[in-house]
Structures are given as structure tokens and as C-alpha cells.
Amino acid sequence: MFPYIGRLSSLRTLSVYIVRSKTGHNLAELHDLKLEGKLSIEGIENVSSLSDVREANLMGKKDLRELCLSWSNSGKTKTHANNAIEVLHLLQPHSNLKCLRILHYEGLYFPSWIEIHNCLVYLELRSCENCVQLPPFGKLPFLKQLSLSNMDKLRYVDVDESQDGVGVRVFPSLEKVSLLGLPNFERLLKMERGEMFPRLSDLTICGCPKLVLQFLPSLKDLIVIGCNSELLRPISSFHCLTTCLVKVTK
Amino acid sequence: MTSFPEGMLRNLTCLQTLILTNFPKLKELPNEPLSHALERLQISCCGDLESLPEQILEGLQSLRTIEISSCGLRSLPECIRNLASLEVLTICDCPTLKERCKEGTGEDYDKVAHIPKFGID
Numbered sequence: 001m002f003p004y005i006g007r008l009s010s011l012r013t014l015s016v017y018i019v020r021s022k023t024g025h026n027l028a029e030l031h032d033l034k035l036e037g038k039l040s041i042e043g044i045e046n047v048s049s050l051s052d053v054r055e056a057n058l059m060g061k062k063d064l065r066e067l068c069l070s071w072s073n074s075g076k077t078k079t080h081a082n083n084a085i086e087v088l089h090l091l092q093p094h095s096n097l098k099c100l101r102i103l104h105y106e107g108l109y110f111p112s113w114i115e116i117h118n119c120l121v122y123l124e125l126r127s128c129e130n131c132v133q134l135p136p137f138g139k140l141p142f143l144k145q146l147s148l149s150n151m152d153k154l155r156y157v158d159v160d161e162s163q164d165g166v167g168v169r170v171f172p173s174l175e176k177v178s179l180l181g182l183p184n185f186e187r188l189l190k191m192e193r194g195e196m197f198p199r200l201s202d203l204t205i206c207g208c209p210k211l212v213l214q215f216l217p218s219l220k221d222l223i224v225i226g227c228n229s230e231l232l233r234p235i236s237s238f239h240c241l242t243t244c245l246v247k248v249t250k
Numbered sequence: 251m252t253s254f255p256e257g258m259l260r261n262l263t264c265l266q267t268l269i270l271t272n273f274p275k276l277k278e279l280p281n282e283p284l285s286h287a288l289e290r291l292q293i294s295c296c297g298d299l300e301s302l303p304e305q306i307l308e309g310l311q312s313l314r315t316i317e318i319s320s321c322g323l324r325s326l327p328e329c330i331r332n333l334a335s336l337e338v339l340t341i342c343d344c345p346t347l348k349e350r351c352k353e354g355t356g357e358d359y360d361k362v363a364h365i366p367k368f369g370i371d
Contacts, residue, residue, distance in 0.1 A: 220264075227251075228251065229251060229254070229255050232254060232255055232258055233255045233258065235255075235258050235259075235262070236255075236257045236258050236259070236260055236261050236262070237261065238262065239261060239262070239263060239264065240264050241262045241264060241265050242264050242265060242266040242267065242287075243265075243266060243267040243268075243269075244262070244265060244267070244268050244269070245267075245268075245269040245270075245271070246269070246270055246271070246273075247269075247270075247271040247272045247273075248251060248271075248272045248273050248274070
């Protein structure tokens with residue numbers, strides 16, 4: 001990619017931006033670009049200063065609908081990777097964003113802006129291997145699709161224990177969930193409460209050996225790859241199921 | 251896994267498609283009727299599965315397609331004769347079944363002769 005892309009002041013579509021440590025390739029180049037549609041930022045491990053990250057000005061890009069934030073998957077942790085949570089904190093997009101994907105993020109937690117991002121419809125977290133806990137995504141009112149993959153330490157989707165009682169809806173709009181390669185994943189919700197997953201119709205599970213399913217009354221399509229008897233036991237209560245594919249291994 | 255949890259399929263009254271793949275040690279399926287809404291049943295790569303229980307296909311008047319591949323089945327259940335909607339039966343890589351379903355001479359041929367699209371390989 002050529003340097004100083006920020007000089008193309010009329011640029012509206014930039015599907016991929018690769019951050020490099022060289023001059024003219026930093027995140028501050030995005031500051032004035034009024035980008036719309038999709039943007040994928042790769043090589044975030046190469047950011048050299050937090051002020052550059054702040055200058056990316058994702059908050060000002062109100063016409064962006066899909067954003068992918070990707071760190072390297074080389075496995076080599078660079079000095080600045082320790083700052084991953086601070087970097088992600090500063091990459092807060094405009095609240096108009098609908099689809100968010102975060103790949104190879106090395107932080108233990110996610111910044112709080114994700115949980116208040118009420119317009120999110122699609123959320124994917126992939127290979128965020130240090131992550132131990134997710135924000136209370138169950139409150140996102142319009143979230144329809146959630147995909148979690150290759151996260152070794154994750155045990156629950158939602159650990160929120162603050163809400164309880166009648167009238168609480170957890171993941172009120174969620175329709176489709178994929179759980180792939182989560183070796184320590186135990187349950188969707190740490191604490192069952194209120195009305196849970198009232199619209200969940202499509203669930204794919206692959207490589208989650210410790211998972212125990214909860215009651216999912218609206219489930220229609222279920223794919224289970226790599227299963228055991230414990231995981232299959234609750235299937236008998238999924239009265240709406242129309243398609244069921246079960247497989248021992250990949 | 252040699253068997254599925256008891257009752258796993260019993261209450262799934264809306265189930266239209268059931269695909270069971272790659273359970274090499276599975277010995278049996280639960281002997282209980284499947285959903286009457288079932289339209290497609292696919293069983294593959296279950297080398298130790300030697301028979302299908304009679305009850306499992308009983309009264310499945312919506313079942314249109316059965317696909318069986320790489321299973322150790324030694325015969326087809328009797329009740330396959332009574333599946334009025336069954337249009338397609340394919341059997342692939344099941345040597346014993348292939349022999350039993352041979353046109354004219356196979357012991358199970360008369361169970362499948364009425365199926366409009368019957369394929370064996």
C-alpha cells in the first residue's frame with residue numbers, strides 16, 4: 001500500500017488499510033477521510049504511538065457501517081501489543097456502525113464502548129486468545145449475529161449478574177450464533193435470568209468439548225460438530241428444531 | 251460415543267432434517283419414532299451401526315429422502331415399505347446393503363422396489 005493515503009481527501013471507500021511502522025502508514029492518515037461502507041484495518045500491532053491511534057478518528061466516520069480491526073496473527077508479540085486494550089479503547093467507532101469484527105486482539109478484556117454500542121447487528125470476535133471475559137453483550141438490543149472463535153480462555157458469552165428478575169431480556173434480538181474452537185467454553189450465560197435468547201434460531205457449535213447447552217426454545221437449526229452425550233442431552237427440549245446435524249469430529 | 255442420550259429425538263416434533271455424520275463407534279439409534287414432520291434423513295460414516303430400529307421410521311408420512319453412506323447396516327427395516335412419500339433412497343459404500351438390495355435377487359429388494367429414485371453404489 002502506498003504512503004500518505006490521508007492526502008486523498010475525497011476518498012470515500014477504503015476497504016483495507018494496513019498499518020505499518022514506516023512514515024506515512026500510520027493510523028493518523030485516516031483522520032480526515034470521510035469513509036463510508038466497509039473498512040478493515042490490519043496490522044494494528046504496528047502502531048507506534050497512542051496519539052496516532054486517537055488521530056484515526058473512527059468516531060468521526062458516521063457513514064461507516066462495517067469495521068474489522070485486526071492485529072497480526074504471526075504469534076510474535078510486539079512491544080506495543082501490551083497496549084492492546086488502550087489501542088482498542090481509542091479505536092471506538094461512531095455509534096452508527098452495524099457490523100464489528102475484531103481479530104487476533106491480545107487484550108484480556110474489551111473496552112466498555114463495545115457494550116454501549118447499541119446499533120450493532122453483527123459482532124465477530126476471532127482468535128482473541130487472551131480474552132477471559134466478554135462485556136455484557138446480552139444487553140445489545142439489535143444484535144442479530146454473534147460469532148466467537150478460537151478463544152481458549154473464554155467460559156461464557158455473558159457473565160452479567162447485575163440484572164435479574166421478571167422483564168429482563170437477554171440477547172433480545174439474537175438470531176444466529178457460532179461457537180467455534182472454544183476449548184474451555186462452558187455455558188452461554190453464567191447466570192440464567194429473565195427471557196433468554198427469545199429469537200435464537202440458528203446455532204453452530206464446533207470444538208466446544210465442555211459446553212452444556214441451556215434451554216433454547218426458539219432454536220430451529222442446530223449444527224453440532226465434535227459432540228458428546230452431555231452436549232446432546234438437552235436437544236430433546238428444543239421443540240422448534242427443524243434441522244439437526246450432529247457429527248463427532250470435523 | 252456408542253449411543254445417543256435416551257429421548258434425545260423424542261420431542262422434536264418440528265424436525266424436518268436430521269443429519270448424523272461420523273459416529274464411527276455408534277452401535278444403535280434410539281428405538282423411538284422420529285418427528286412426523288421429518289422430510290430428510292441422512293446417516294453417514296457410522297461404521298458400527300448395524301441396524302436401524304423398526305420404530306424410528308414408523309409413520310413418517312412426510313419423509314421424502316433417505317441417504318445412507320459408509321454405514322455397517324446389515325439390512326433395511328421392514329417399515330421402509332410403508333413410507334408413502336419416500337421419493338429418494340440412496341445407499342453408498344455399504345457393502346452388505348448393496349448385496350441385499352440387488353435388483354431381483356437381493357433379500358431387501360422388494361422393500362425398496364417401489365421407491366421412484368433408488369440409487370445404490
